[in-house]
Amino acid sequence: MTKETQLVFPKDFWWGSAWSAEQAEGRGETGKAETVWERxxxxxxxxxxxxIGPDTTTDHIHRYQDDVQLMKQTGHNSFRVSISWARMFPDDGIGEPNKKAIAFYRDLFTEMNNNGIKVFANLYHFDMPAALQDQGGWESRAVVDAYVRFADTCFTYFGDLVYHWFTFNEPLGPILGSYLEDFHYPNLIDFKRGAQAAFFTILAHAKAIEAFKKHQLESKIGVILNLSPTFPRSQNPADVKAAEIADLFYTRSFLDPMVKGTFPEKLTSLLKTYDQMPVDYQTADLTIIKENTAQILGLNYYEPRRVKARLTAINPDGPFLPDWFFEHHVMPGRRMNEYRGWEIYEKGIYDLCIDIRDNYGNIEAFISENGMGVADEERFMDKQGKVIDDYRITFIQDHLAYLWQAIQDGCNIKGYHLWTFIDCWSWINSYKNRYGLVSLDLATQKRTIKKSGYFYKTLSEQNGFSYDTDLLIR
Structure with missing residues (x-):
């Protein structure tokens, strides 16, 4: 017999979800520069x-008023959007701000605020204007300056409507995809160029915060990072060292400079040893990074990272990659979301929060993405067309139980945002896996709230749920 406990979250907890401009808006008629994804x-x-490309996606630009009502109907008191750089500056990411884009975002943010939904505005979610990529993208100081101008323009026009700001979502993603793993345009394999792009991304983050401070807004500004706790296969010293190095590359590389203002010494030492440091970095840059750090931190958690010491030799003539120092460990008995190829390990969200508490000053933070993508959800529709996604409800509850425990243990966690609101376009995966609280019919753009959407409304209204805490791994 199980004994369930009512898990109650802190007052004014942020319940909501997130998506991005490129994945949800569609092109619309406002004018918009070509992005790297369209290219x-x-x-x-x-x-x-x-x-399936990003031309229409979820057509939010035409349906935002109805979508805001769906936010209310699914329990949102907050929602994270991104502002399209290409839409705000349709002349290839530079030139003069687009009045039609300003009007659209002001209308959207006003509609959200009028319906009790706080606006979390993210400034960059993988959607570089293609013309700026042609100028070097994040490898270019000129592009950094263009981004800061874009950010400053957004602070000017939307500062009265936005609750919290974020400089980047998952800045590691474009570096991995563009320079190491071939899943992001321009599909290069060159770590040293990636290191330069990473450094300038971090500099852009700091310079945007520097610009933000001049506006003296009541909101805060931070960054959203995709973070996975790294677990060694065993306590064998070789496995432990492999996990430490993997953690430096994938976690500390952005977390330390963006939150602490400093780079991990072990990582910079390793990059110097292998001649992989960025070429263009100046003392003045390091000062700006040191003095302009995140005021709030978004944590995207999907799966843990498990590694082991390398068992095979590296080809010294091949490109330098983090994989030179470790191999991924497939843990026997792991549970998988087989549609996405990700391990489901709910306790990882607790471990992540404890890391932030203990090593990053317990900075104000929230779960900015967590979710479960499932293919062919039509299989689970009832006769009324509603997806009966009990698997997603269980996924959310199991992760929230560990998040609740983290809060009980002193973690400064202020909210939980699911990925995502309405099924949206997922980069090269398009609509293969569905993540939403609301299903989308691609042919008609009809939206239908899933069972999880109704659950989410009750969760938000009750500010918690009933759960058997004996199931938690201690």
């Missing part, structure tokens, strides 16, 4: 699932 789809449509 890539035009050049290689075969690399996108079912050749």
């Amino acid at each position: 890539w789809f035009k050049e290689q449509p075969n690399r996108f699932y079912k050749r």
Whole structure:
């Protein structure tokens, strides 16, 4: 017999979800520069699932008023959008601000605020204007300056409507995809160039915060990072060292400079040893990074990282990669979301929060993404067309139980945002896996609240739920 406990979250907890401009808005009629995703789809449509590109996506730009009502109906008191750089500056990411884009975002943010939904505005979610990528993208100081101008323009026009700001979502993603793993345009394999792009991304974050401070807004500004606790296969010293190095590359590389203002010494020492340091970095840059750090931190958690010491030799003539120092460990008995290929390990969200508490000054933070993508959800529709996604409800509850425990143990966690609100376009995976609280019919753009959406409303209204805490791993 189980004994359930009512898990109550702190007062004014942020319940909501997140998505991005490129994945949800569609092009619309406001004017919009070509993004790297539109460029890539035009050049290689075969690399996108079912050749579905980002032209229409969820058509939010035409349906935002109805969508805000769906936010209310699914319990949102907050929602994270991104502001499209390409839409705000349709003249290839530079030039003069787009009045039609300003009007659209002001209307959207006003609609959200009028319906009791706090606006969390993210400034960059993988959607570089293609013309700026042609100028070097994040490898270019000129592009950093263009981004800061874009950010400053957003602070000017939307500062009265936004509750919290974020400089980047998952800045590690474009570095991995563009320079190491071939899943992001321009699909290069060159770690040293990636290191330069990473450094300038971090500098852009700091310079945007520097600009933000001049506006003296009541909101805060931070960053959203995709973080996975790293677990060694065993306590064998070789496995432990492999996990430490993997953690430096994938966690501390952005977390330390963006929150602490300093780079991990062990990481910079390793990069110097292998001649992989960025070429262009100045003392003045390091000062700006040191003095302009995140005021709030978004944590995207999906799966743990498990590694072991390398068992095979590296080809010294091959490109330098983090994988030179470790191999991924497939833990026997792990539970998987087989649609996405990710391990489901709910306790990882607790371990992540404890790390932030103990090593990053317990900075104000929230779970900014967590979710479960499932393919062919039509299988689970009832006769009324509602997806009965009990698996997603269980996924949310199991992760929230560990988040609740983290809060009980002193973690400064202020909210939980699910990925995502309405099924949205997922980069090269298009609509293969569905993540939303609301299902989307691609042919008609009809939205239908899933069972999880109704659950989420009750969760928000009760500010918690009933759960058997004996199930938690201590």
